[in-house]
Amino acid sequence: MNEEALWENGSAPFRVIAGPLPIHQRDVLAKDWQTLAQTLRRRGARLLGIWGEERNDRQYRIHALFLTADSCYWCNLALAQGVEGFPSLAEIFPTAVRQERAIADLLGLRPQGNADQRPWLRHAAWPSTFLPLRANPVPLTELSTQGDTDYAFQGLPGDDLHEIPVGPVHAGTIEPGHFRFTCLGEQILRLEERLGYTHKGIERLLQGQDPFAALVLLGRVSGDSTVAYAWAYAMALESIAGVHLPERAQALRGLLLERERLANHLGDLGALGNDAGLAFALTQLLAIKEEMLRENERIFGHRYLMDLICPGGLTMDLGADTCQQLRASGLRWQQRLQDLELLLQEHAGLRDRLVGTGTIAPDRAVDWGMGGLAGRASGQAWDLRVQFAPAPYDRFPMEISLASSGDVASRWAVRFAEVFASLRWQEKLLQELPTGACKMPLPLPSVGEGLGIVEGWRGEIFVALRLEAGRIARCHPHDPSWSLWPVLEEAVLQDIVADFPLINKSFNLSYSGHDL
Amino acid sequence: MYRILREAWRLGKVGDPMPSSSSPKKATPFSRSAVIRHVDAGSCNACELEIQALGGPHYGLEQAGLRFAASPRHADILLVTGPLSRHMAAALQDTYDAMPKPKKVLAVGDCACTGGIFHDSYAVLGPVETLLPVHERCLGCPPKPEQILSSLQNLLHEGLEQ
Numbered sequence: 001m002n003e004e005a006l007w008e009n010g011s012a013p014f015r016v017i018a019g020p021l022p023i024h025q026r027d028v029l030a031k032d033w034q035t036l037a038q039t040l041r042r043r044g045a046r047l048l049g050i051w052g053e054e055r056n057d058r059q060y061r062i063h064a065l066f067l068t069a070d071s072c073y074w075c076n077l078a079l080a081q082g083v084e085g086f087p088s089l090a091e092i093f094p095t096a097v098r099q100e101r102a103i104a105d106l107l108g109l110r111p112q113g114n115a116d117q118r119p120w121l122r123h124a125a126w127p128s129t130f131l132p133l134r135a136n137p138v139p140l141t142e143l144s145t146q147g148d149t150d151y152a153f154q155g156l157p158g159d160d161l162h163e164i165p166v167g168p169v170h171a172g173t174i175e176p177g178h179f180r181f182t183c184l185g186e187q188i189l190r191l192e193e194r195l196g197y198t199h200k201g202i203e204r205l206l207q208g209q210d211p212f213a214a215l216v217l218l219g220r221v222s223g224d225s226t227v228a229y230a231w232a233y234a235m236a237l238e239s240i241a242g243v244h245l246p247e248r249a250q251a252l253r254g255l256l257l258e259r260e261r262l263a264n265h266l267g268d269l270g271a272l273g274n275d276a277g278l279a280f281a282l283t284q285l286l287a288i289k290e291e292m293l294r295e296n297e298r299i300f301g302h303r304y305l306m307d308l309i310c311p312g313g314l315t316m317d318l319g320a321d322t323c324q325q326l327r328a329s330g331l332r333w334q335q336r337l338q339d340l341e342l343l344l345q346e347h348a349g350l351r352d353r354l355v356g357t358g359t360i361a362p363d364r365a366v367d368w369g370m371g372g373l374a375g376r377a378s379g380q381a382w383d384l385r386v387q388f389a390p391a392p393y394d395r396f397p398m399e400i401s402l403a404s405s406g407d408v409a410s411r412w413a414v415r416f417a418e419v420f421a422s423l424r425w426q427e428k429l430l431q432e433l434p435t436g437a438c439k440m441p442l443p444l445p446s447v448g449e450g451l452g453i454v455e456g457w458r459g460e461i462f463v464a465l466r467l468e469a470g471r472i473a474r475c476h477p478h479d480p481s482w483s484l485w486p487v488l489e490e491a492v493l494q495d496i497v498a499d500f501p502l503i504n505k506s507f508n509l510s511y512s513g514h515d516l
Numbered sequence: 517m518y519r520i521l522r523e524a525w526r527l528g529k530v531g532d533p534m535p536s537s538s539s540p541k542k543a544t545p546f547s548r549s550a551v552i553r554h555v556d557a558g559s560c561n562a563c564e565l566e567i568q569a570l571g572g573p574h575y576g577l578e579q580a581g582l583r584f585a586a587s588p589r590h591a592d593i594l595l596v597t598g599p600l601s602r603h604m605a606a607a608l609q610d611t612y613d614a615m616p617k618p619k620k621v622l623a624v625g626d627c628a629c630t631g632g633i634f635h636d637s638y639a640v641l642g643p644v645e646t647l648l649p650v651h652e653r654c655l656g657c658p659p660k661p662e663q664i665l666s667s668l669q670n671l672l673h674e675g676l677e678q
């Protein structure tokens with residue numbers, strides 16, 4: 001079929017999914033799958049995620065979510081009964097490679113045309129015949145705790161090169177993953193990641209759960225983004241129920257999300273300074289972060305704001321006096337952070353480490369389809385809060401923070417800019433916090449399909465959900481780290497091994513959110 | 517330099533008083549100081565956030581004689597978080613084996629203590645004690661830094677003799 005015809009009036013046109021952001025959904029035939037992806041790419045779309053499910057007995061579906069400047073496009077490919085392969089999008093969207101490998105690991109569906117057919121999330125602990133996301137996976141007779149020893153790293157040939165294996169256990173207090181460097185002297189010529197060490201089988205655990213009880217698990221897909229995941233999941237449920245949240249609930253959710261962003265940015269900025277040998281930055285920024293976490297505990301009841309968002313609203317409300325406290329501390333931090341930013345910006349030793357390190361130029365960022373904080377640092381103006389201004393960002397607009405050189409210094413600058421933007425936004429919001437209820441009953445139908453998407457501090461976090469008989473039939477939480485881990489492999493090229501911690505920290509991607 | 521000093525001066529001392537430990541103090545090897553090696557065995561990363569917070573200026577980690585090391589060869593205490601994912605089991609065992617004796621294991625977080633919300637998954641082994649002897653447990657999701665600190669102090673005060 002002609003591409004534009006497919007777009008304008010294909011066999012099944014797009015239907016609109018109710019929710020605070022525009023989401024269009026349509027079914028696609030296998031023969032049109034790649035053509036549609038190409039059309040979307042030409043229209044400037046980014047691939048946000050690709051995942052699969054078993055719909056009925058041995059009847060599989062592949063889902064892909066794309067984002068353009070004006071909408072999200074959720075495309076469903078229903079495979080014919082018993083077909084266990086699908087056309088790959090890896091040639092069109094490079095970040096599809098690993099996600100399709102994960103589909104093969106978890107569902108046993110082969111991406112046809114994906115040059116990389118190695119396992120990704122599956123290590124040596126269970127056989128390839130065990131497919132956890134199938135309705136009836138092969139019974140587990142031979143589960144083991146074996147390490148992953150025979151993964152085929154690609155490496156580079158050459159007698160004068162050497163390899164440095166790092167991980168899964170790292171030197172600092174961070175999550176586990178394996179990095180394989182190929183170096184010429186100090187210079188990194190190639191980096192290959194091996195992830196999946198924190199795979200906990202979250203998607204399988206979610207299947208069959210009560211949709212309200214599942215909230216606890218969704219809030220722990222990636223602990224540093226608990227608000228974003230809980231919100232995205234609640235949004236999916238609310239779109240199935242077709243309800244419109246009260247203004248105050250939306251506003252308070254926004255407040256929680258921005259405070260999550262603040263805490264993470266402050267911690268990462270401090271850690272970046274520390275990785276560059278400036279312990280002063282870590283101490284100062286951690287002190288402010290700790291004050292914020294304690295305030296979270298005091299006012300919201302949890303340091304990381306876990307389990308506060310619930311379907312239909314929030315489990316807490318703010319009193320007038322607490323609003324005043326929040327405003328006072330926000331203004332105090334803003335002052336202190338302004339002094340600190342200036343001081344750190346002029347620190348020659350720190351600049352020397354940050355500027356020109358770990359660069360992803362804007363044109364490469366377009367090729368990769370980068371979004372989120374890292375994308376904005378490479379000049380990519382994607383930010384759901386600004387693009388679509390979903391409530392509460394419609395009434396309280398958010399400014400976008402951009403930089404263009406795409407190096408560690410740019411990511412540093414964008415983080416600082418977002419810290420100030422979030423603090424200003426919090427101040428505006430608290431000045432005119434909408435009144436009314438912050439929770440409403442959620443009449444949930446027992447069958448339905450929905451999707452929620454939120455701009456977390458790393459980038460777009462979404463949760464796709466399908467209910468059947470009042471239970472979760474399939475739930476896929478998706479972390480932006482999926483699309484950014486492959487970019488990190490490119491960002492370190494031509495830099496030296498000693499700069500890796502700095503570059504890695506500037507992205508600070510989630511292992512848990514990716515490994516699921 | 518002067519401005520850095522001035523800022524540091526302005527921040528001043530933010531530390532809290534040390535939490536008191538529940539166990540009586542015995543004079544044993546390492547009872548005053550120990551080195552910790554942390555391994556994430558599949559956590560959701562919020563436990564890591566609290567361990568990182570523990571290293572901040574509000575908590576007197578080093579004042580309590582405790583310090584994190586990059587290598588298990590230098591460590592006395594193995595601090596484990598997460599529900600022990602199958603994929604991390606071998607690496608965790610290797611880390612434990614690489615530590616010199618005497619050594620102790622501290623399980624941090626509901627996941628590491630009981631398997632938590634991931635307990636029933638095919639991909640996890642559940643509590644850390646299915647693989648290693650656990651000497652102290654710190655419950656919470658995630659436990660607060662002061663709770664982790666007091667668990668560490670309990671281990672110190674029990675001494676590290678095997």
Ligand code: SF4
Pocket residue numbers: 220223558559560561562563597598599624625626627628632656657658659
């Ligand atoms: S105990 Fe809670 S915070 Fe810690 S890893 Fe488990 S789920 Fe995350």
